[in-house]
Amino acid sequence: MIEVRDNFFHIQTANTSYVFSRTDSGLLLHNYYGPKVNFLNFDNVRQKLEGGAGTSVLYEGEENMHMDLLDLEYSTIGIGDFREAALALFNPKFSPSASFKYQSHEILEADSSALPSSHGEAEVLRVTLRDAVLNVRLELYYKVFPETDVISRYAKLVNESEETYSILRFHSAQIDFPESDYVMMTFMGAWAKERHLVEKELKPGIYINDSKTGGSSNRANPLVILRKRNTDEGQGSCYGFNLVYSGNHKTTVEVTPQQRLRLLTGINDHAFNFTFAPKDVFTTPEAVMTFSASGLNGLSQNFHAFVNNHIVRGKWKNKIRPVLLNSWEANYFNFDEKRLLKLAKKAKEVGIELFVLDDGWFGKRNNDTTSLGDWNVNYKKLPHGLKGLAERINRIGLDFGLWVEPEMVNEESDLFREHPDWAVRVPGRKPGLGRNQMVLDLTNREVREYLVNKLKEVFSSCNLKYVKWDYNRNITDMYGRTLENQGEFFHRYIMGFYEIMEELTRSFPDILFEGCASGGNRFDLGILCYFPQIWTSDDTDYLERIYIQTGTSYGYPPSAITNHVSDVPNHQTLRVTPLSSRFNLACFGNLGYELNLMELPKEELQEIKMQISFYKSRRELFQYGTFSRGERSIFSDNCAYFYTVSKDKKECALGFFQGLLHPSPKEDIVYVKGMKEGTYVFRNRLEKHNIKKFGGLINYVSPIRIKVGGRIHNFISRVYKIKGEQEVYRVNAEMLEKSGIRLFSQFAGTGFGSKVRVLGDFGSRIYLLDKEDNSEN
Numbered sequence: 001m002i003e004v005r006d007n008f009f010h011i012q013t014a015n016t017s018y019v020f021s022r023t024d025s026g027l028l029l030h031n032y033y034g035p036k037v038n039f040l041n042f043d044n045v046r047q048k049l050e051g052g053a054g055t056s057v058l059y060e061g062e063e064n065m066h067m068d069l070l071d072l073e074y075s076t077i078g079i080g081d082f083r084e085a086a087l088a089l090f091n092p093k094f095s096p097s098a099s100f101k102y103q104s105h106e107i108l109e110a111d112s113s114a115l116p117s118s119h120g121e122a123e124v125l126r127v128t129l130r131d132a133v134l135n136v137r138l139e140l141y142y143k144v145f146p147e148t149d150v151i152s153r154y155a156k157l158v159n160e161s162e163e164t165y166s167i168l169r170f171h172s173a174q175i176d177f178p179e180s181d182y183v184m185m186t187f188m189g190a191w192a193k194e195r196h197l198v199e200k201e202l203k204p205g206i207y208i209n210d211s212k213t214g215g216s217s218n219r220a221n222p223l224v225i226l227r228k229r230n231t232d233e234g235q236g237s238c239y240g241f242n243l244v245y246s247g248n249h250k251t252t253v254e255v256t257p258q259q260r261l262r263l264l265t266g267i268n269d270h271a272f273n274f275t276f277a278p279k280d281v282f283t284t285p286e287a288v289m290t291f292s293a294s295g296l297n298g299l300s301q302n303f304h305a306f307v308n309n310h311i312v313r314g315k316w317k318n319k320i321r322p323v324l325l326n327s328w329e330a331n332y333f334n335f336d337e338k339r340l341l342k343l344a345k346k347a348k349e350v351g352i353e354l355f356v357l358d359d360g361w362f363g364k365r366n367n368d369t370t371s372l373g374d375w376n377v378n379y380k381k382l383p384h385g386l387k388g389l390a391e392r393i394n395r396i397g398l399d400f401g402l403w404v405e406p407e408m409v410n411e412e413s414d415l416f417r418e419h420p421d422w423a424v425r426v427p428g429r430k431p432g433l434g435r436n437q438m439v440l441d442l443t444n445r446e447v448r449e450y451l452v453n454k455l456k457e458v459f460s461s462c463n464l465k466y467v468k469w470d471y472n473r474n475i476t477d478m479y480g481r482t483l484e485n486q487g488e489f490f491h492r493y494i495m496g497f498y499e500i501m502e503e504l505t506r507s508f509p510d511i512l513f514e515g516c517a518s519g520g521n522r523f524d525l526g527i528l529c530y531f532p533q534i535w536t537s538d539d540t541d542y543l544e545r546i547y548i549q550t551g552t553s554y555g556y557p558p559s560a561i562t563n564h565v566s567d568v569p570n571h572q573t574l575r576v577t578p579l580s581s582r583f584n585l586a587c588f589g590n591l592g593y594e595l596n597l598m599e600l601p602k603e604e605l606q607e608i609k610m611q612i613s614f615y616k617s618r619r620e621l622f623q624y625g626t627f628s629r630g631e632r633s634i635f636s637d638n639c640a641y642f643y644t645v646s647k648d649k650k651e652c653a654l655g656f657f658q659g660l661l662h663p664s665p666k667e668d669i670v671y672v673k674g675m676k677e678g679t680y681v682f683r684n685r686l687e688k689h690n691i692k693k694f695g696g697l698i699n700y701v702s703p704i705r706i707k708v709g710g711r712i713h714n715f716i717s718r719v720y721k722i723k724g725e726q727e728v729y730r731v732n733a734e735m736l737e738k739s740g741i742r743l744f745s746q747f748a749g750t751g752f753g754s755k756v757r758v759l760g761d762f763g764s765r766i767y768l769l770d771k772e773d774n775s776e777n
Contacts, residue, residue: 273487
């Protein structure tokens with residue numbers, strides 16, 4: 001709901017209020033953002049500066065308008081506000097200063113942004129401002145999503161002058177807070193360790209979360225959270241901000257000596273200089289913001305509901321996703337059709353639904369130094385082509401999916417030899433290489449048209465149900481041969497990418513597209529407008545994935561997260577972890593496998609078959625349930641737990657995930673919120689233990705001496721498994737939320753038995769909650 005009263009604008013969602021106002025002179029002032037308030041009037045949230053402010057500058061000499069202290073709705077430079085500004089324009093004939101004043105406002109039923117953006121908004125507020133000297137119009141947009149407690153914002157500049165300006169900075173949103181007692185949460189990392197939580201207690205100064213890589217990056221995700229210092233997962237106030245954009249982004253948080261706080265978010269002004277000619281219109285990406293008074297889980301749930309209902313679109317919106325097998329770690333580049341079909345048959349036996357052929361199917365692609373750009377089938381590997389392979393995969397009973405990396409090119413490729421000018425590089429300078437490849441220039445229309453036509457040819461050549469779209473290097477040597485202004489390269493590249501995806505998703509609406517960028521190097525809301533799910537990380541190691549999936553969950557729902565069970569030793573860390581733990585963690589999202597089923601022992605194949613059957617039986621719960629993190633986090637403890645509650649609040653799955661086990665461990669107590677009133681049965685999914693887990697301890701109970709690793713030991717391990725503990729509790733919703741469940745103690749050298757959990761290093765459990773009359777299912 002949008003209410004305009006007494007020069008105040010009051011935007012309301014189900015649980016939040018956002019208030020700003022206009023002065024008689026046309027300034028927009030920010031007044032309030034937080035829990036929903038029924039305002040009798042707005043005097044209580046009007047900023048009071050009658051006491052003066054020393055050397056501050058008064059806006060146009062107006063009394064009490066101390067620009068450096070005012071909470072502004074949108075800021076520019078040169079008019080007395082010396083904090084970081086939201087907008088900077090330049091023309092050598094004019095002062096760098098700008099002063100945009102209120103002209104009008106309008107409440108719209110729907111939005112029409114030129115960029116990929118959210119959909120399904122209830123209302124849109126457009127506020128129009130103008131700088132009479134520059135003759136430039138500024139439009140601020142506010143989209144309202146009441147049920148998810150989200151307000152999104154973007155801005156538009158319209159050049160009504162006869163002058164050409166340079167846009168040096170143009171942020172999507174700004175919020176000025178009157179207090180600064182917040183902790184800033186960002187999600188940083190690198191390849192194979194994406195979105196690790198980093199917290200900074202704010203002091204006076206400037207804090208920046210940004211990407212300069214050309215993509216949203218694995219270094220610093222666009223997601224930023226401000227929480228009060230006493231806020232935790234279950235209680236307290238917090239604000240979340242994200243950006244519907246896949247390119248360079250920047251969020252600036254500035255704390256002043258007066259303990260005021262300004263947040264700016266939008267396109268990064270790094271290497272950004274956009275020509276703004278007469279009649280030009282420039283629109284920023286959409287910034288998404290939400291507030292929760294019920295802790296970080298409440299904030300994440302707002303984001304999750306928003307992504308599922310207002311970002312993802314098309315056939316795969318709120319639809320369950322298939323269980324897949326990806327061929328990469330089973331084969332790398334070394335495969336042929338016969339080998340793939342054997343793998344597919346084994347995949348069908350264990351319950352896989354989708355077979356994905358990864359890298360190596362095209363050109364002379366036998367390693368990563370060649371053939372990117374040559375999207376023609378390698379008939380030596382696939383004598384029947386993609387069509388023939390897909391038909392054979394379909395006859396086995398599986399859908400067929402394919403890997404591509406269209407934005408890249410190898411120097412050793414036919415495409416590069418034909419069109420060396422299509423690669424991004426500075427004329428006269430030897431380009432840098434990343435992963436033995438260069439980037440194709442998507443600012444060039446000819447390149448975009450080639451890619452669209454070639455990919456349409458590939459995608460329509462067979463019965464294709466899934467595409468994994470990779471992006472394996474960052475952008476350097478940025479130069480577009482068709483651009484007049486190279487300061488526009490980064491933004492125009494992303495806009496070119498969106499143009500390609502708009503056409504391909506429209507042409508192939510039934511294909512499930514999955515985003516990938518060396519794992520999570522481009523994991524953002526812009527990607528999710530076209531790719532309903534994203535490969536979370538190239539790192540499939542169980543322990544590292546606890547960190548990665550926990551960090552990702554703060555802003556992105558399980559339905560957007562793809563997790564694969566891979567082989568051990570893990571191909572990224574060489575760590576050996578239990579198959580059960582790799583599966584248990586992968587359940588919380590879209591499940592896949594990435595290992596050579598042909599080489600697994602029978603007992604592991606049987607275990608995988610049971611895993612997939614279990615996952616399918618609760619797939620909707622794992623992908624679309626209401627997700628919460630427990631108070632114990634891997635970022636501060638040796639374990640973590642999180643859980644997902646069904647839409648009807650009658651079912652729950654909880655995962656407990658341990659890192660290293662230490663002697664005399666802390667007692668494990670789990671709490672669950674959000675269940676409907678009623679009686680439930682809480683129980684663990686049964687596990688069995690291989691006796692090899694206990695090493696020489698077998699001789700503590702064996703009547704005869706057994707040599708560890710000997711024939712008898714190996715024989716027993718093949719034919720006999722020790723049953724794990726079975727925990728069963730009869731509980732109600734109040735018990736789950738308030739008193740929790742004290743789990744069986746862990747084995748740590750003593751006390752093994754039927755009421756002891758044997759987890760050890762990297763152990764885990766899944767616990768299930770069902771209505772009492774449904775607990776046997």
